[in-house]
Structure formats: C-alpha cells, structure tokens
Amino acid sequence: MRCQEKGERSRTIARASSSLLTPHSLPYAKRTWLFDLDNTLHNASAYIFPHLGRSMMAYIRQHLNVDEAEATRLRQNYWKRYGATLLGLMHHHGTDPRHFLQHTHQFPDLQPMVVFERCLKAMLHRLPGRKIIFSNAPLEYTEAVLAITGIRHCFTTVYTIERLRFRPKPAIAGFLRLLRNESLDPQSCVMVEDTLLNLKTAKRLGMKTVWVSTSTRQPPYADVKIASVLDLPKRLGRL
C-alpha cells in the first residue's frame, strides 16, 4: 500500500518537477546515474555492517596474529587514515585484497540480512537515464545484493572494488577509471551516495551530487539531500 501511494505521489511530483527544470538541470535522458550500494540502495547498517565488522576483526586477529585490542586499534587507525581497513592492511601488512574480501564477505544466509524498500525497483525504472553501480564493495557480494533486491537489470554495468583496482572512493583514480571506461562526461553524471567524502570528489570533478542522509547538515558539495533514495524522483528538477 505504501509503495502504491508513494508511486502515485512520486509520479505526480515527477510530472510537476519536469515543468520546474532550472537552466542548470541536465536533460533527463542524458543523465548517467552513479549509485553507491550500501546504505544508499539498501540498509547495510542493520545486519550486514555489524557482520562485516566481526569478520574483519576475526581476519585481522588470525592473519596478523594480534589480540582483540590491537585488532581494534589497527582497524580504527586504517579506517581513519585510508578510508578503508583493506587499504591499511595492503599498505602495511602486504595483505592480498582478494583473500581479505573473500574471507570477510562470507554470508551463510545473506537474503534476510538485506533490508530494502519494495518500491526500489519501481523508482529506478521511473528514473530516466543510464544507471551504473559504483561501489567500494566486492563483486560477488554486490551481485548477490542486486539479485536479492531484484534490481540488477536496472544497471548497465557494475563497478566494484576489483574493477577500481582496489583504489576505492573517495580516491579520484577510481572515478577517472569509470569515467574513461564508460566514455562519460562528469558534467552529465549524478552521483547518489550516503558517504559525504565520496561526494566531495564527485563534485570536484563537476558531477551533480545527491546525499542520502537524515543529517541536518547542508554541505556545499551536496546539490540535493534526501532521507531515502526513494525520494529521488521528487528532486529531479534540482539535478
């Protein structure tokens, strides 16, 4: 019921917003949407991130032969310094990224852990333009989440950490690789993300940016802020 109501409301708003296009809005069909995955298209904080946190701690303890306190310290330190535990492990311990990702992204039963809105697919179908997944997550996990949410066919291609050559967002290298591979002009792209730092890079490159967040902050490099990705069609006129 909620989906139906939301769908009708969004269609009305999308029709209305088409007449509110500003001179800076991109032509709808010429946009390319770059969608983050975790905490943008589904709620990873509920079950998946806590599970990953435990798996990463276990991996560090086992493979670096350290106790719980040292594993916590290393993980926090690398997260703060590099934006990803994996990068710190690669730089300082020679960790094989594929080995790390394979052993930390093990989900005995992923399906019930993926929390998402049932209207997600309908919303993506309504958004005009090409859509690409741009995620720091590994490929196998990303494909599994897209299959569970039933939205894989909405995206023309999928960029994951392997395809970014283990140089995750917010590093500009991954952005440039994607833009070059897909022959994209950054000014025709809209990046949709929950991680603010990643939007900063997108904005620097000239992309439009959408921050999926319930925060009250209004950072200058977020063109639009929405509480849920389902609200995207309402804000087309600003993008």
Ligand SMILES: [Mg+2]
């Ligand atoms: Mg995210």
